Amino acid sequence: MVGMVTDFSGSSTHGLMASVREMGTPPALLMAHFTFDFNGCNRLFPVWKENAALQRAELRMVRWMCGVQLKDRLPSKELRERLGIDDIALVLQQNRLRWYGHVLRKEDDDWVKKCMQYEVEGPRPRGRPKRTWREVAREDCQARKLNKEDATDRCKWRKMINDVR
Secondary structure (H helix, E strand, C coil): CCCCEECCCCCEECCHHHHHHHHCCCHHHHCCCCEECCCCCEECCCCHHHHHHHHHHHHHHHHHHHCCCHHHCCCHHHHHHHHCCCCHHHHHHHHHHHHHHHHHHCCCCCHHHHHHHCCCCCCCCCCCCCCCHHHHHHHHHHHHCCCHHHHHCHHHHHHHHHHCC
């Protein structure tokens, strides 16, 4: 049924508006983009154009949920506070850092950790090189003043990721 959300207690809520409000930020916006280029470079994160498009789509939904139009000129921060949700860029960064910490805590011989450290051999195509997962994770860690050693303690890592708002 469209617009039906069932929570863990077993009760269900009907109506599209109620289900969208319960979700906060729609999960479809939070899904990681996972594609492979022809040169073997994988992307687990949106590039800046996709990130801007996600933010525009999120703000359209936030304005719709609040019943506000663009011409009302209310700040997006105020609208997010009304709904109790965070900026989608912040949520995406938190999700990337949570996954990065998970991978760092894995054993060195684990295939996921090996994939993160894998370097594609051969000539790169012309033009600007694509950003790799490690580059984005490094930038996210620098923005939050995190280091790899912090990831060994899971509770500390989660607290440091979730505290910045």
